[in-house]
Amino acid sequence: MYDKIAYLTFDDGPTVYTNEIINILNQYQVKGTFFIIGINAKRFPDVIQRLKKEGHQIGNHSYTHDYNLIYLNATNFINELELTDKIIYNLTGQHHNLFRFPGGSSTLMATPEQITGYIKILQQRGFEYFDWNVDSGDILADNADQIVNNIEDQIKDKTIALILLHSTRLITVEALPRIIILLKTYGFQMQPLTKGSYHAHHRLSN
Ligand SMILES: [Zn+2]
Numbered sequence: 001m002y003d004k005i006a007y008l009t010f011d012d013g014p015t016v017y018t019n020e021i022i023n024i025l026n027q028y029q030v031k032g033t034f035f036i037i038g039i040n041a042k043r044f045p046d047v048i049q050r051l052k053k054e055g056h057q058i059g060n061h062s063y064t065h066d067y068n069l070i071y072l073n074a075t076n077f078i079n080e081l082e083l084t085d086k087i088i089y090n091l092t093g094q095h096h097n098l099f100r101f102p103g104g105s106s107t108l109m110a111t112p113e114q115i116t117g118y119i120k121i122l123q124q125r126g127f128e129y130f131d132w133n134v135d136s137g138d139i140l141a142d143n144a145d146q147i148v149n150n151i152e153d154q155i156k157d158k159t160i161a162l163i164l165l166h167s168t169r170l171i172t173v174e175a176l177p178r179i180i181i182l183l184k185t186y187g188f189q190m191q192p193l194t195k196g197s198y199h200a201h202h203r204l205s206n
Pocket residue numbers: 011012061065101102103
């Protein structure tokens with residue numbers, strides 16, 4: 001039994017980097033969670049099928065990732081959610097009712113009232129949403145060292161680490177083996193997210 005659990009989550013893919021991320025995870029026998037964008041899934045359908053086949057978790061991260069479209073109104077939000085759900089279903093034969101809000105549930109691109117409404121929409125459709133409690137900072141980092149350091153700073157005091165990473169930069173791929181070793185050194189077991197896992201919500205859901 002491990003008392004420390006880490007969830008590695010990779011947003012915004014699939015991209016040209018996703019296959020290498022999967023290779024590294026497989027090499028270390030670690031399962032990750034991939035919050036994918038519908039339009040990218042259409043570009044890299046084989047990567048979605050590979051994720052499914054190799055036992056990694058897939059989550060829904062909207063269709064366009066365009067804040068101005070997704071958060072404009074409920075109709076758009078539902079449309080983005082359902083389009084991506086359909087793409088994932090067609091590629092994997094399963095619905096994957098895990099969701100991450102583009103920008104997180106604390107995004108300033110929507111009002112708190114809007115987010116509350118969108119959370120209800122998710123709940124009505126059987127989706128659970130996940131934020132994070134460790135931000136790797138990989139989007140703004142200059143190099144892999146910074147990513148590893150950011151994570152180390154934030155995991156020291158935690159027994160559950162839900163880690164935000166992205167599929168969009170080479171430095172994240174470069175940092176990944178070191179992140180896995182770091183987490184193991186600190187005694188974390190790495191697992192894929194599932195319904196009922198730790199959600200790390202940035203807002204209360206009701
Ligand atoms: Zn994103």
